[in-house]
Structures are given as structure tokens and as C-alpha cells.
Amino acid sequence: MAKRLTQQDIARMAGVSQATVSLVLNNRQDGGARIAPETRTRVLEVIRRTGYVANPIARRLHDQRNRILGVFTYEAVFPSTRADFYQPFLEGIEEQAEEAGCDLLLFTSAKAAGGRRRIFSDDSRIRLADGCVLLGRTLDRGDLAQMLTEGIPFVSIGRRDDAGGPVPHVGADYPAAVCDLVDRAVALGHRRFAYVGAGKGAESSADRLRGFREAVAAHGVDGIHVPFTGLDQLLGAGVTAVLTEEVSDGAALVLAARDRGLSVPGDLSVLMLGAATRPAPDDVALTGFRIPRREMGRRAVQALTEVLERGSTPQELLACEFIEGSTLGRA
């Protein structure tokens, strides 16, 4: 348990004061503080020899930057069930953090009291980081509000409604992406649409449904909303194109339709809205769009940098990419 070197130790070894070591380290020339080149070299030599590094904790008490970016997720980051969904975000975050010369702090210590992590607990460590990226399909509104009132710099991945103030975020432009899909389907002759999924709760769900409603209204076509997959109900309503919030629902629908001897997309077109948050069969090449997750991760870190440097409140939506697939055809 070797004790960590302090500036005081370095100072003693170099025969100078602690203040001098600090001045050398920070290369201060302004403020009337000068260090002779000879002394500077001597101090630097001791530092090089010992591999001394300033204790970031102590430093942070003074500065307002420690080059540590926090990543908060309500669930474990690595476990494999969710990994496929979260991973691209994290890739982007890591990439950009590396570029910015920052380390990433994963808040694994956040007590999972009710099975779910909490940002603010008795002993919240969120302040350890300079700022924080919040990742999760839904975020606790109370937590968001507290982040805002406490002035903790953060950026949410995914658009968020106001929570006692605008929430800085980098999201996916779901309304535009859904609208694009409806446009394409209308161009192929579809006139009766259905949206399958919650369409509320998480902003990402609400945004998709909103895009759907706006799109069908703009085209003057029919669009119904059903929370759950019901093939009979859809066919009974004369629906020819279905948009499913969940990829797994879309895949299930396709399989169910084919089971019944229907052709997809001959008799029914199925469109999926984004990426799978639950495991889904991958043998069905659904038409739909791709969430730019990696790019969102990158942009979130960039946005966080802006928050830290300028105190701004960036809000940005990135475009989704159309995926051709094979489940969209003529009505």
C-alpha cells in the first residue's frame, strides 16, 4: 500500500516549496509568478523520475475541470441482454471521449435500491465527473429536474421533454424518419395505415406516434393506433401497411402473416421503427430505419463539452437512415 506522492514530497526532493512545484506543473507565467529555467528543469526531472501525477481529487476541489466524463445508465452497461442496443452509443461516447482526452466514469456504485440505479442517493457520486451523459430509454423526470436545479452539466441521449426547464439532449429525429416511411408507403399506393406500439411513456415512443399522426394527416390517409399486435384486428380494419414501434413486434407480425398464408409485402407491408431493444429474430429483413446510435454517442459527448465550456443547452436531433429491407411493397 505505497503512499501516493504529493507535491510536498516532490518539493522536498527538489529542494523547493510546494507552491513552486505547482507553478512548474501548471506552467504559470502570468500572475507575476516566475520560475528560473534551472529550477524548473530540476523540478521536472524529479517529476519525471518519480512519475508523479497530481491527485485529481485535490485538484478538482479548486478547478472546475477534471477531464472525467460520467456515463450514467439505469441498468448495468455491459450485461448482454441489453448490450446489443446500448453498445453503439457507448462506442460513440468512447471514441469522442478519447478524442477529447477525457476518461469515462461509469457510475456502477449507484445503489440499485429497487433493482434500478438512482442518480441521486444519500451518497451521490455524480459530481465526481465534470459532466455526465445520461443513457436510457426512459429517464426519471425527478432526476432530470434535480440535475437542472443543481446545475450539474449533462446531456441526455434521446430527446427529453422539459423537466422544469429545457433538457440538453442529442436525439434521433423520429418524427421525420416515421414520416419518411409513410411517404414511401403512400407513394406505393397504401391508404390505410396502422401504428403498433405504446406511442407514449418514453419520449422516443411518443415521437414516433406523433410523426405517424402528422404524416397520415398530411397525406389525408387513414391511420389507426393499436397498442398491441393483433393481426386479425389489422386485417379486419383493411390495413395494408403496419408500422411497429418494436422490431420484435414487426418480425412477429411478418411471421404470423406468412403462417396464415399471406404474403409480405404482397398482402401486407410491415415497417419497423428503429433498433431492437429486445432480442428479435434476424431472419426477417424488415424495411424501416436505423437509429444513428454511434453518431448520437459522439455528438452527446461533443454537446457535453459545449455545456461545460459555454454553459449552453444544446438540443439536437440526428437524422435516421432508411433501411431498404424486403417488407415494403405495393398496396
Add this chain to the structure above:
Amino acid sequence: MAKRLTQQDIARMAGVSQATVSLVLNNRQDGGARIAPETRTRVLEVIRRTGYVANPIARRLHDQRNRILGVFTYEAVFPSTRADFYQPFLEGIEEQAEEAGCDLLLFTSAKAAGGRRRIFSDDSRIRLADGCVLLGRTLDRGDLAQMLTEGIPFVSIGRRDDAGGPVPHVGADYPAAVCDLVDRAVALGHRRFAYVGAGKGAESSADRLRGFREAVAAHGVDGIHVPFTGLDQLLGAGVTAVLTEEVSDGAALVLAARDRGLSVPGDLSVLMLGAATRPAPDDVALTGFRIPRREMGRRAVQALTEVLERGSTPQELLACEFIEGSTLGRA
């Protein structure tokens, strides 16, 4: 950007001293410090009203511990090419860190000067954490030596040779696992073996080859070592059982043999030694063993805790698990 409340602020509001607030917060009854119930309630009320949370930075400055564990990898953690291999380790690390109430710091800031991260650079931030888990197929010997001489608490995942002193590690018991495979093959009548792979460089390679050599010697059977897959060479030498260091090599060998009309395991048995570090075809159910990666991650964090608390140098090898597969049969 509301300024953060301090204990001093709380103290003022409650009409007491900062010390009293601290005592109330930490519920100190020992050490001769007493707080009247009435005062305690008053202070707690102010804390409740304001939602005050202690600044963890200041707290960690006083105690020597950060409750931050570092994770160093020479490559990016998340990117998907290596993700399949690293992920289980990280799962285990995260799990155990959560249990220990520690946060994880990923050293993404480490300069990628030559494309590869370095533990020690001009501005190494390795000391940020209380201690550190090192993850990677190979670790720089110089880096390890420096970690030892500087007394930075750490644990390597994977056995490591001495580097100017014993290196604390949690590894997989490759010699035993390879030996077990050879045992099984001998029991099935195999007498001529081949080991395909580098067998040197990384400790993990060397350990496998060593296990192989010891096993064939113990059984008094033939065992040759070839660095690369060469089906003709193997058959020409009369080999009936091949152990491949790389999973992908094993899979390639099986496919090549079947291409040539040979039966696996009828004419040739193929055994793989561990997990795929490169993408490998997954339609070949190779017989071999599984590296307990998740468990290794967990144990590494536990070992790191021991290093931190007792200053010990834990070295431990975990057993690998036999995988039945379908590529081992009678000679």
C-alpha cells in the same frame, strides 16, 4: 447555474457550525461527539428541505479513497470487433464493482500516439483511481514493471510472468485445461497429437503450449507443434488429434478437412483452446474448453480489493470448463 450548497450553508441555515452538520450527517456517536436530538432534527430538516448532498470530491480528499476503480485496456473497450471477447470480462468487473460500491473509470484519455494506448505517458492519469484492472491479451512488460516500482495497486486479468517482481493476476488455468483435453483424447485412443498456434508471445499462448507438452509427455504419446494450420502436413505426420490455439484456426481446419471428404471427428479430431479473439464461423461446434471470463472479471476486482486493503499480491488461476462439442471422437 445555481451554486452548489455546502455544509457551511446548511450550518448557517440551521444556526449551527459546519462541524455539527458533518456530525449529524455521519451520525457520529462515538469519539465523544454528542448532538442533542432537538438540534439533530433541526439540521436534518434543513438538509431535507434543500436536498443537500455532500460533495464527494471533498469527502474523498479527506479519506484517502476514491472508491474509483480504473480499467485499462490497450484498445477501445466498446468497439464491436473485440467486444465479443472483452465483454464477459467487463460484465464481471462491473458486477463486482457494483457490489463493492465502486465506480469504474475507463482510461479513454490514454494517448493513442502510435495507435495504441499507453499506461504511462507525459500526463498519465492512472493514479486517478484507487487501483486498476489491466485487461488485454498482452501487456507491455515495461508498463508492468513501472506499475510495480511505482507501487500502483493493480491486478492483471490473465496470468503474467514476473516483471521485475511478481505481477498480481487472475488468470485461466490453461495448462490444466489443455491437459484435460489431451487426457480425454488419449482415452479415446489418440496417440499422435499436434498443437497449432504461436505457443509463445503472450503468456496465454505459452501456457497452452506448455500444458500440451506436459500432457503428451505424461502420457508418453507423440506431440508436434506447428505455428500455422497445414492440413497436409498434419495428415502426413499421421496426426489424429489437433489442438488449435485460435478458435478460427480450428473451425478452418474442420471445414478444410470436410472439403476434402474427410470426416471430423471420424478421420480427425479437432480441439479448440478457449474463446475466439477473432471472428470465427459459429456453425462448427468445436470441442474444447471455455475460459471463465465473467468469473475472471469478478475475481479480478475482488483481488484488487485485497491488494488495496492488505497490500498483498494475489495470483490465482481459475479452472476452464469443458465444452462437449462434436469434433472429438475415437482415433
Add this chain to the structure above:
DNA sequence: AGCCTGTAATAATTCGAATTAGCATCTTGA
């Protein structure tokens, strides 16, 4: 009154680094 014992709270110090104010010492210029 004088002394002791508990009790309740506070002043002062600590952690490690950054910063400010200021003290010596040395140069210059008149």
C-alpha cells in the same frame, strides 16, 4: 464558593493542489 462530571457544541486542523500576496535579492539608471 469551589470542584467535579456530563453534556452540547464549536474552533482548529487535515487532506492535496492552486493561487495570491508578499518578501528577499539582484539590476539598472540617474
Add this chain to the structure above:
DNA sequence: TCAAGATGCTAATTCGAATTATTACAGGCT
């Protein structure tokens, strides 16, 4: 030769919370 100005460095303070040493005061006892 002496004031003015540079120069080189250090003492002291700051950050926020935890801990120690200490004070203040009440009541009981002789």
C-alpha cells in the same frame, strides 16, 4: 549611492467535508 524595477521564490489561504481537541455551561456534591 539609492530608489525603482525585475526577478525568483515562498508563506499563507482557499476549496468542502471529516475529525480532533477544546470550550462553555449546567447541575450535583462537599
